[in-house]
Amino acid sequence: MNELVIKRATIFSLILGASLGLLALFPSVIGFSLFAVSFLSSVVVILYMKRNDKHLGIIDNEQGAILGAIIGFFSGIGFFVAFSPMVCILRLIFKEKYYSYAIPDIITEAFWLFVIIVVMVSIIFALTNSAVGMGTAFMLNKIEEKPKDYDVPLDIKIED
Numbered sequence: 001m002n003e004l005v006i007k008r009a010t011i012f013s014l015i016l017g018a019s020l021g022l023l024a025l026f027p028s029v030i031g032f033s034l035f036a037v038s039f040l041s042s043v044v045v046i047l048y049m050k051r052n053d054k055h056l057g058i059i060d061n062e063q064g065a066i067l068g069a070i071i072g073f074f075s076g077i078g079f080f081v082a083f084s085p086m087v088c089i090l091r092l093i094f095k096e097k098y099y100s101y102a103i104p105d106i107i108t109e110a111f112w113l114f115v116i117i118v119v120m121v122s123i124i125f126a127l128t129n130s131a132v133g134m135g136t137a138f139m140l141n142k143i144e145e146k147p148k149d150y151d152v153p154l155d156i157k158i159e160d
Contacts (some may be wrong), residue, residue: 001063008068011069012045016076017120024079027099036095038125041075042068042133050140058146064112068133069126076122084114141149 006139017037024033036044046067049056085101091100106114 001059001066005049005056005067009045009049009067010074012048013041013075014078014081016041016044017075017080018082019077020075021079021082022086024083025090037075037079037133038072038128040109041125042071042129043136044138045071046133046140058141058144060141061134061137064137064140065130068136069130071133072129073122073126075129076125077118080118080122084118084138 020033020037020041021026024030046056046059084107087098087100088104088107089100089105103114106117
């Protein structure tokens with residue numbers, strides 16, 4: 001897989017995670033946003049990158065799993081980077097009316113614990129999105145037409 005593909009997937013997943021984090025500020029939508037970040041972000045980013053083969057070519061299952069894990073991790077990071085400061089700002093504005101999920105308290109008292117929680121949750125998002133990305137790559141390989149001169153690369157080396 002190309003380094004440029006990984007950079008683009010990282011940027012797209014950070015944008016997707018941040019937009020879902022801002023959407024999650026509405027308490028009625030937070031469940032959908034967390035579901036989308038944990039299970040659907042790799043599907044959305046891979047399909048966006050596959051659109052017109054502009055950013056991504058033909059990928060196999062292994063590359064789909066790796067790309068899904070990268071997308072899942074960075075969409076989780078993007079979600080918390082956008083969601084956490086906005087929750088703190090809304091807590092300052094609305095005082096007791098807005099439920100802050102204890103984020104301002106944990107940031108002021110134990111920031112190191114907050115960072116560990118965000119990284120661990122993002123790793124869990126990476127694991128789930130890895131499986132979903134592999135499934136997406138598998139389905140795309142069944143659906144899309146490969147060029148006639150496309151040859152599947154073999155990882156086997158035969159030495160005589």
